[in-house]
Amino acid sequence: MNTQSLAGKHAVVTGAGRGIGAAIAAALAQAGARLTLMGRNRAQLEAQAGKLATEVHVETCDVTDPENVQRAFGGAACALGDVSILVNNAGQAESQPFTKTDLGLWERMLAVNLTGTFLCTQAALPGMLGAGWGRIVNIASTAGLKGYPYVSAYCAAKHGVIGLTRSLALELARKNITVNAVCPGYTQTGLLEASLAQIAQKTGRSTEEARAELTRANPQGRLVEPQEVAQAVLWLCLPESAAINGQAIAIAGGEV
Structure with missing residues (x-):
């Protein structure tokens, strides 16, 4: 890959204000893509935008809101042209035993993680x-x-x-559009730190004991770094990766 492999491409990254999303945006920018960063916290997005050596646009967006998504993608297209690359990174995780998982939690997880992916894909496609x-x-x-x-x-x-990824990949296979999923294991992010604090609170263990338990899930005995996820995403976005389609690639040290 050269530093202009994605020159002329407009990439949208959702949940781009921190963690994996911020690392993905940086990797795509280094490859020459123009970037629209989307998320709910404008200050975080603007802080990340200031670190990128490329043309960057910022749109606040709640991926669970259809009208909000259409507005944000319309603004992105007006600023930088039609979207060439979409990285659906916005997500949220909450834990509860199944018997304590109420309908509200269930619907929140589906809305952010699945419906948000659906809405953003429909807007960019x-x-x-x-x-x-x-x-x-x-x-x-x-x-x-x-x-x-x-x-x-x-x-x-x-x-x-992942089901949506596989279905849409087949539907678009002859359109020169690929659809893939990247599946990180436990990754060193702010979201993970919040999860560790929650585990510690609920179980009475220390945060370090909780971290050690999650680390053991990775056969390499470590947490994944956001940059490792970002490099996998970058690879899938390259023109040379046209034959990679409908895949769900685990970035997890061999856990899966």
Whole structure:
């Protein structure tokens, strides 16, 4: 890959204000793409935008709101042109035993993780079809490939993301548009730190004991770094990756 592999491409990254989303935006920018960063916290988005050496546009967006999504993608297209690359990274995880998983939690997990992916893809796809080229990468999770206890709603949503990925990949296979999923294991992010604090509070263990337990899930004995996820996403977005389609790629040290 050279530093201009994605020159002329407009990439949208949702949930781009921090963690994996911010790392993905940086990797795409280094490859020459123009970026629209989307998320709910404008200050975080603008802070990330200031770090990128490319043309960057910022749109606040709640991916669970259809009108909000259409507005944000309309603004992105007006600023930087039709979307060539869409990375559906916005997501949320909440844990509860299944017997304590109420309808509100269930619907939140589906709305953010699955319906948000659906809405953003529908908003970006017409431009890709018009241009005859596109890349869609959905950030799922190893929870979309296997089960974990106490996160049944999250697992169900991420399994849904992978099903959507596989179906849409076949539907678009002759349109020069690829659709793939990247499935990180436990990754060193702010979201993970919040999960560790929640585990510690509920179980009485220390945060470090909780971290050690999650680390043991990775055969390499470590947490995944956001940059490792970002490099997998970048690879899938390259023109040379046109034959990679409908895949769910685990970034998890061999856990899956």
